[in-house]
Amino acid sequence: MAKVWVYAEVGPDGPHPASLELLTKARSIADTVEAVALGPGATQTAVALGDHGAQTVFASDDPVYAEYLAQPAAHALVGLIEEHRPNMVLFATTYDSRDVAGRVQARTGSTLMSNATDVLSLDRVQTQIFGGATVVDVELSGPDPKLVLVRPKSFPAEPAGGTADVVEVNAEIPEDRKRARRAERHEEAAAGPKLEEARVVIAGGRGLQDPANFAILEELASAIGSAAVGATRAVVDAGWVPYSYQVGQTGKTVKPDVYIAVGISGATQHLVGMKGSKRIVAINKDPDAPIFKLADLGVVGDALKVVPKLIEEIKARKP
Ligand SMILES: Cc1cc2nc3c(=O)[nH]c(=O)nc-3n(C[C@H](O)[C@H](O)[C@H](O)COP(=O)(O)OP(=O)(O)OC[C@H]3O[C@@H](n4cnc5c(N)ncnc54)[C@H](O)[C@@H]3O)c2cc1C
Numbered sequence: 001m002a003k004v005w006v007y008a009e010v011g012p013d014g015p016h017p018a019s020l021e022l023l024t025k026a027r028s029i030a031d032t033v034e035a036v037a038l039g040p041g042a043t044q045t046a047v048a049l050g051d052h053g054a055q056t057v058f059a060s061d062d063p064v065y066a067e068y069l070a071q072p073a074a075h076a077l078v079g080l081i082e083e084h085r086p087n088m089v090l091f092a093t094t095y096d097s098r099d100v101a102g103r104v105q106a107r108t109g110s111t112l113m114s115n116a117t118d119v120l121s122l123d124r125v126q127t128q129i130f131g132g133a134t135v136v137d138v139e140l141s142g143p144d145p146k147l148v149l150v151r152p153k154s155f156p157a158e159p160a161g162g163t164a165d166v167v168e169v170n171a172e173i174p175e176d177r178k179r180a181r182r183a184e185r186h187e188e189a190a191a192g193p194k195l196e197e198a199r200v201v202i203a204g205g206r207g208l209q210d211p212a213n214f215a216i217l218e219e220l221a222s223a224i225g226s227a228a229v230g231a232t233r234a235v236v237d238a239g240w241v242p243y244s245y246q247v248g249q250t251g252k253t254v255k256p257d258v259y260i261a262v263g264i265s266g267a268t269q270h271l272v273g274m275k276g277s278k279r280i281v282a283i284n285k286d287p288d289a290p291i292f293k294l295a296d297l298g299v300v301g302d303a304l305k306v307v308p309k310l311i312e313e314i315k316a317r318k319p
Contacts, residue, residue: 001032002228003030003086004026004036004088005026005031005086005090006019006090007019007077007091007092007101008036008037009097010039010045014041014044017152018150018152019092020052020157021153021154021155022155024155025090025154026090026119027053029088029122030122034054034057035049035056035057036058036059037060038062038073038077040061042057042065042156043057043059045057047164051159051162054162055162055164055165056164056166056167056190058167058169059166059167060168060170060171065133065229068178068180068182069099070099070100071177072171074100075171075174077089077100078104083148084253087122087144087146088147089101089104089148089318091148091149093151098114098151107111108145109143110142110143110144112149113138118154118155125140125148126138131268131271132249139201144301152252152253153254153255153272153276170206179306183268192221192222194228195228195273198254198256199259200259200260201227201229201256202217202221202227202228203231203264204229204231204235204236204262205234205262205264206234206238206303208240211238211241214229214302220307220311223311224275224314224317225242229241232247232248232270233251234313247270247295249269250269251271253272253274254276254277255278256278257279259277259292261274262283263303264291265284265286271291275294280295281295282294283303
């Protein structure tokens with residue numbers, strides 16, 4: 001009987017949204033789907049994890065997992081793997097889970113596949129190369145469990161309406177696994193929805209010409225409501241906006257209902273992070289910009305003139 005586990009990262013707001021996506025996928029490839037959640041609040045995450053398909057949640061609320069980076073979680077996870085022998089463990093490609101997955105791989109000696117964009121079966125996954133231009137199937141060999149890091153937003157999270165049994169994890173964490181201590185945690189102050197969760201994303205590129213012009217995107221976002229602002233790597237590298245804004249191969253993957261690309265050329269490395277959006281609107285002064293090939297609606301014009309007009313129009317139509 002195929003058994004797939006999801007390593008569900010626990011944060012202050014509950015399970016990482018990507019763990020619910022992974023559970024949804026796991027349901028389609030295994031008859032036994034279980035999750036491992038470690039850290040304060042882990043037991044409570046069992047409700048959401050169960051609802052998305054976890055039949056069992058191995059959970060520990062021990063603060064050691066939040067206080068020390070990766071090592072305690074990897075230690076506990078390896079112990080659970082040895083005891084319960086899953087065929088595959090899915091991790092979301094996040095900073096913390098990458099760290100845990102790498103350490104687990106070093107201990108188990110099994111295959112670790114990173115940056116997967118789909119999981120086809122217990123030994124086949126998909127990834128994208130050449131900036132997303134080519135999709136490749138990868139066959140995983142070696143001993144179980146196969147370890148797979150999957151890009152968030154690769155598939156939707158769909159509840160299945162189940163409940164999970166909670167099995168308490170009582171791993172003894174040796175002192176030599178408590179080396180890197182998290183001294184402080186800083187939440188980035190942000191107004192409005194998160195980039196990955198917003199229904200509308202307005203992303204700006206070099207065509208905005210000046211960092212100060214990003215303000216018109218913020219203004220457009222607040223005129224629309226439930227919208228977030230993103231950016232290309234070119235402007236992130238130029239220091240116009242923080243890295244957390246970056247959409248693309250080396251940034252975030254977003255799948256909003258509407259993606260508005262403003263002054264963005266449409267390089268493949270950018271497209272890979274937003275091409276799953278339901279509707280794409282592009283504003284660019286160059287009619288031959290590659291972004292127009294992907295756009296459902298293209299506006300050829302100067303962004304600095306078009307966007308203020310759009311804001312005006314939206315405000316005028318609001319009751
Ligand atoms: C390994 C690797 C990883 C990468 N990862 C990423 C990634 O994650 N995300 C990402 O975005 N990029 C990534 N890149 C960079 C990518 O290749 C492009 O360089 C980048 O996306 C270009 O950003 P841009 O569209 O803002 O700038 P440009 O390519 O310079 O495009 C600017 C556009 O603005 C238009 N324009 C100019 N003035 C105006 C105006 N007044 N009004 C309207 N339009 C105007 C121009 O016609 C042009 O199309 C990566 C590259 C590499 C090599």
